[in-house]
Amino acid sequence: VTPTDLPHDAIEELIAADVLHGLDELDRRRLERELERHGPNCAECDRLIAEYSEVAARIALSIDPASMSSGAEDRVVGLARAIDAEPGGAEPPEEPGLDIQRRPGRAGRWASLVAVAAVFALIGGVIGHALSPSGRGIEQKFLSFAAQPGARLIPFPSKGDQRLAVAVHAGEAGGWVVGAGLPGLTNDRVYELWYLPSTNGTMQPAGTFVPTDGQVVTEVTVGSSFVALAVSVEPHGGSKTPTLPPVFITNVTTSL
């Protein structure tokens, strides 16, 4: 009996729902078992997956395309270059977000200088605001944090000229929020950063900040792992839970 001779009724039902990402976890595991049973060379399984994937894609084509924002192509290419510029960049990191220093690299002064230079370039690219290496103490403290091995810069999607990003170290609660072009707030309101520890969790406060001339560089306390970050506008002193919808939100597809 070749894989193609095995019955495909059950697997077809699972594949048809899986290409829509609608399977529940139990059925998803059942599909994986079935695909394993049929083996990697089952032509009928490949045919079903290819055809139903195409059907799913056609459903997507039923909606009108949407223009990307101005400069989106250059931004994604810039981020791709940043990936390649990382030490060990040829090895694809699985987690999203930008790995400023995926690997410690060779110890020594040159590695540190390269790391700091990369941070400057990255911050400029991500938030559109160049930090000065000889700038304020707080900026130097942030740059020192971001240049350390294992630091990651997670940008929020930009909104016009507004840029915001959070720098973290995997497994550590300390972090920094850095941004430029942020609107000023009235009535003593503040921006509050939130993190979502897990998909089923609740938003946790990570710190508040008030931009100066639209810019912010400040320390925050995020969880040691999270699946999403958000920023909302809250009353002075911050809130325990968000009281307004987020003005920035980003998903971290893989937990830190």
Added chain:
Amino acid sequence: VVVRSLEDARDRDLVRRVIAKDEEAFRNLFRRYAPMAKALAFRMVRQPFVAEEIVQEAFLALWRNPKAFREDRGSFRAWMLSTVHHRAVDAVRREEAWRRRSRERDPETILVEDVGQAVAEELDLVSMRAQVRAALEEIPSEQRQVLDMMYFQGKTQSMIADELELPLGTVKSRTLLGMRRLRTLLLEEPS
């Protein structure tokens, strides 16, 4: 490997060039598919900046690991849209967690999508779009409803069964029947 069209063949060639770190090939794929990918993500997450980030992440994932696209399992377009869809489903399900905690919705965050009609015409997708819409109209409404909830609202079959108060088996059979019918209508050559 079945190559369905010249466009498909061109895409496969572009992906091979991306494997060799050809930036222009990467730009070409981005120009070609980002607008439709964004439309799909936006339809699901309803926030343009989140939709755009999802598209960006999907393309960066392609740049990091272009070999994740398996030529024996369909077209690049289907793969890319599936990647974007998967990320959008994740975002929608996370958004549910946020929404449960947020006390009010801000209608300002729901923006009207910017339609890139010129892009559609350039890719000769207008007639295909009409064909897909006609096919969706042709399947029974109860099947269309299940497919819509699953694909555009990011719900699993059990969520749909709960929401529509239907047996799970009914939702599964409607999914299969609807998808089979669409496959016939969209992929099989007219005799």
